[in-house]
Amino acid sequence: MTGGPLVVLVGPMGSGKSTVGALLAAKLGAPYRDTDADIVAAEGREISDIFVEDGEEHFRALERAAVATAVAEHEGVLALGGGAVLDDGTRALLAGLPVAYLSMDVEEAVRRVGLNTARPLLAVNPRRQWRELMDARRHLYTEVARAVVATDDRTPEEVADAVLSALDLKKDA
Numbered sequence: 001m002t003g004g005p006l007v008v009l010v011g012p013m014g015s016g017k018s019t020v021g022a023l024l025a026a027k028l029g030a031p032y033r034d035t036d037a038d039i040v041a042a043e044g045r046e047i048s049d050i051f052v053e054d055g056e057e058h059f060r061a062l063e064r065a066a067v068a069t070a071v072a073e074h075e076g077v078l079a080l081g082g083g084a085v086l087d088d089g090t091r092a093l094l095a096g097l098p099v100a101y102l103s104m105d106v107e108e109a110v111r112r113v114g115l116n117t118a119r120p121l122l123a124v125n126p127r128r129q130w131r132e133l134m135d136a137r138r139h140l141y142t143e144v145a146r147a148v149v150a151t152d153d154r155t156p157e158e159v160a161d162a163v164l165s166a167l168d169l170k171k172d173a
Contacts, residue, residue, distance in 0.1 A: 004071060004097055005078040006030050007167060010085055010141050011102035012134060016151050016159055017079040020102060023160040028169065030076035035066040035084065042066070047081075064090060071097070082133075085140040094144040100163045101145035103138075104152050 007024055009017040018034055025032035036047060039062050043050060050059045064087050070078055071093050084090050142148065147166035151159050164170075 003075055005074050005076065006098065007077045007163065007169065008071075008094060008097050008099045009077070009079045009102055009163075010094075010099055010144060011082065011151075012104065012130070012137065012141075013082040015082075015102040015104050016156055017102055019156045020151075020159045020163065021077045021079040023156055024163060025077040027160060027164065028077065031074070032077045032079075033070055033074045034079040035063065035070050036079075036081045038066045038070060039063060039081075060087065063087070068093060083137070085137060085144055091140065091144050097146075098167045098169070099145045099147075100167060101141040101148045102151050102159065102163075103141070103148055104150070 006028055007021075009021050009024075011017055018036075021034065022032050024030075039050070039059075040046060043062065045053075047059065050062065060083065063081055063084055067080055067084050067087075067090050080090075085094075147163065149159060149162045149166055154162070
């Protein structure tokens, strides 16, 4: 077992986990890893295709395995998919780790994501579905997070700096 990730980012789709994660990794001089990218690479197809072809339950099983592997192996910055926190086992794995929840409101989500159909859980009435997803997940993000960092009206650079500050991490010199 390694020492675990330096930072784990959680939050809804479009909150900037991938962009902020890459910036944090650069600032910390550490590697970056995204469990959604791990799943896409292992499966050879996009997450939306996995949802359509095999269903959400199958995707969540892949996600659980990807998160467990990444938490055990990765010592840099780790970004999790938006729904990873739904799993009890995943939340248990995150206990005690430096987790930052990147939060945003629905208007920011509309601006960033466009709430389009490329997101399988937002295919019909995206604003309502996004709000329902957040109602179901917000407390889980908060439960696993050591820090909550609002991303509304902030650049990725500002969010990355806020995460470093909130988790009391030092930039690479």
